[in-house]
Amino acid sequence: MMSKYTEQLSYLQKPDEKNIPVELQLEFDKHVDFQQENWGFINNLFKILPLNPLQYKGFLDFKNTMFDENTCYLSNLDKEMMGLVVSSTNSCAYCLTTHSDALRGLTGDANWVDQLTYNYRSAILTKKQRALCDYAYYVTTYPQETTRQQVDLLRLAGFSDHEILEASFIAGFFNFTNRWVSTIGAVPNPGHYTHNR
Numbered sequence: 001m002m003s004k005y006t007e008q009l010s011y012l013q014k015p016d017e018k019n020i021p022v023e024l025q026l027e028f029d030k031h032v033d034f035q036q037e038n039w040g041f042i043n044n045l046f047k048i049l050p051l052n053p054l055q056y057k058g059f060l061d062f063k064n065t066m067f068d069e070n071t072c073y074l075s076n077l078d079k080e081m082m083g084l085v086v087s088s089t090n091s092c093a094y095c096l097t098t099h100s101d102a103l104r105g106l107t108g109d110a111n112w113v114d115q116l117t118y119n120y121r122s123a124i125l126t127k128k129q130r131a132l133c134d135y136a137y138y139v140t141t142y143p144q145e146t147t148r149q150q151v152d153l154l155r156l157a158g159f160s161d162h163e164i165l166e167a168s169f170i171a172g173f174f175n176f177t178n179r180w181v182s183t184i185g186a187v188p189n190p191g192h193y194t195h196n197r
Helices: 022-039 045-051 053-066 076-089 093-107 110-118 127-141 148-156 161-184
Strands: none
Touching (some): 022 053, 053 161, 076 093, 076 127, 093 110, 127 148, 127 161
């Protein structure tokens, strides 16, 4: 049987299928098949992270709770927008590449997404979008200076406490992801650069 993990896509060793529980590999395969069918390529993290399959499964489960519009309070557009601000601030090339692709798919506006990626202050934003971006930037750049004021500013912009808590989860999620993705040197699939343009 030919291994699914033949490409060197990070600083880490490639996953070995023999070390991946069969039921988890089947779940990972479903994600990969969906991407291949709908995008024509695969997000390379799906070829890297099975190295630690149980942790990868936990990451996928947590990510899914953050982006399920049936149970969440903020739109996925708002969350991807925040993710680009965090990733731009952290200079995480992989996350900027993959999540700008996702946001282009949600908005259909590649120019706006590019502006947001380079510097969110140059993009045309609603009052609420500006508040979310300012919050994402501030807590990423000045975590030691974060106070009640950041919550008050989001309330002033019209966000409920449910939405504010979710915004804090999203800012934290992208900071978390940026750190380890940059650490392992993940290489994005070239397909992301032109997809949804």
